[in-house]
Amino acid sequence: MKSAVENLQAVRLAIGQAEREAGRKAGSVELVAVSKTFDAEEIRPVLEAGHRVFGENRVQEAQGKWPGLKEAFSGIELHLIGPLQSNKAKEAVALFDVIETVDREKIAAALATEMRKQAKTPRLYVQVNTGLEPQKAGIDPRETAAFVARCREVHGLAIEGLMCIPPVEENPGPHFALLSKLARETGLDKLSMGMSGDYETAIGFGATSVRVGSAIFGQRA
Ligand SMILES: *Cc1c(COP(=O)(O)O)cnc(C)c1O
Numbered sequence: 179m180k181s182a183v184e185n186l187q188a189v190r191l192a193i194g195q196a197e198r199e200a201g202r203k204a205g206s207v208e209l210v211a212v213s214k215t216f217d218a219e220e221i222r223p224v225l226e227a228g229h230r231v232f233g234e235n236r237v238q239e240a241q242g243k244w245p246g247l248k249e250a251f252s253g254i255e256l257h258l259i260g261p262l263q264s265n266k267a268k269e270a271v272a273l274f275d276v277i278e279t280v281d282r283e284k285i286a287a288a289l290a291t292e293m294r295k296q297a298k299t300p301r302l303y304v305q306v307n308t309g310l311e312p313q314k315a316g317i318d319p320r321e322t323a324a325f326v327a328r329c330r331e332v333h334g335l336a337i338e339g340l341m342c343i344p345p346v347e348e349n350p351g352p353h354f355a356l357l358s359k360l361a362r363e364t365g366l367d368k369l370s371m372g373m374s375g376d377y378e379t380a381i382g383f384g385a386t387s388v389r390v391g392s393a394i395f396g397q398r399a
Contacts, residue, residue, distance in 0.1 A: 182220065183227045185394045186211065189377075193388065196381035207381050210257050210370070212391030215398045218243040224394070225251045233278075233389050235260025237269050244273060259341070259370075259389055261315040264288035271296050278303040278341040278370050280329065281317045290333040301338045303370055304329070306360060308353040309345035316342065319356060323364045339368025339386065350376045354383035 180188075193207050212233040213221045221232070221243065230253045234240035237258065248254050257276040267288035270277055277300050280286055293299055304326055307316030317325050322340070329335040340361045344353035354371050361369055372380025374393035381388065392398060 179396065182224050182395050185396075186224055186227060186229060189390055189393055192378060193381065196378040200382045202381070207385060208387040210259070210387055210389045211394050212259065212373075212389050213395060214239065214260075214391065216395045218247055220395065221247060222250075225254075231255045231257070233257040233259040233391075237262070237266045237273070240273055241269060257389075267292045268296075271298055271300060274300050276301045276303070279305045279315060280335070280337070281305045281307075281315050283325075283328065286329045286333045286335055290335055293335075299336075302329075302335055303339045303341045303368065304337055305341045305343075306357055308342045308356050309348065311345055314343065314345075319360060322360050326364050326366070337366065339366050339370060340364070341370035343373075344371075344376075350379055351383065354380050354385070358384045 197204055210231050210233040211229055214235045255275045257278055258270055258274040259278050262270055262279050262285055264284050271292040280302050305316040306319055306322050307314050326337050329337050340357050342357045344350040357371055368386045369384055370387045371385045372388035374390050377388035377390055
């Protein structure tokens with residue numbers, strides 16, 4: 179089995195290759211290393227190898243490992259990529275630098291309140307449920323533009339981009355294309371899409387960041 183650091187290098191190379199194939203600038207795609215379920219000791223070598231951008235899907239789990247790592251390593255950028263409950267908005271604003279899962283009015287309001295209180299401005303993405311899956315978080319694609327506008331106008335939140343998780347059993351291409359189209363229509367230029375199985379495809383559709391977990395850290399238990 180290869181180490182996380184070896185896997186990280188391989189994923190970086192594959193991202194570079196996908197950027198070239200898509201005719202995109204080298205370094206235009208950011209790699210978010212998804213460290214959910216892996217503990218601080220498993221993450222540490224990846225930090226020591228110089229990587230700084232990580233994703234976690236649970237606020238509570240992240241609170242258990244990242245404050246210590248943030249003390250030990252400077253320049254860490256932590257992304258929340260899992261569903262957010264409004265009663266966790268306070269902790270999320272305190273810990274995360276990017277929150278990718280804004281998907282309803284109640285969360286937008288709770289984040290706005292906490293950002294004012296803490297004088298912190300994490301960067302924000304709206305999650306879109308491109309497959310309209312009932313069990314999945316994210317806003318209906320048809321309501322995305324109106325929701326982004328309400329985030330701005332009603333809650334004073336600057337939304338930076340859109341995020342999606344395509345249905346597992348489907349070809350992800352059309353979902354990436356839809357997210358890209360919605361971003362264009364909404365005047366947003368950041369797209370968080372693509373995971374271990376499909377990040378190269380996502381880069382072809384314009385992803386500006388990819389969220390890669392198991393291809394770096396190995397299979398999750
Ligand atoms: C776990 C997770 C990932 C990473 O998935 P892999 O298939 O392990 O790369 C990406 N995005 C979200 C939202 C996740 O929850």
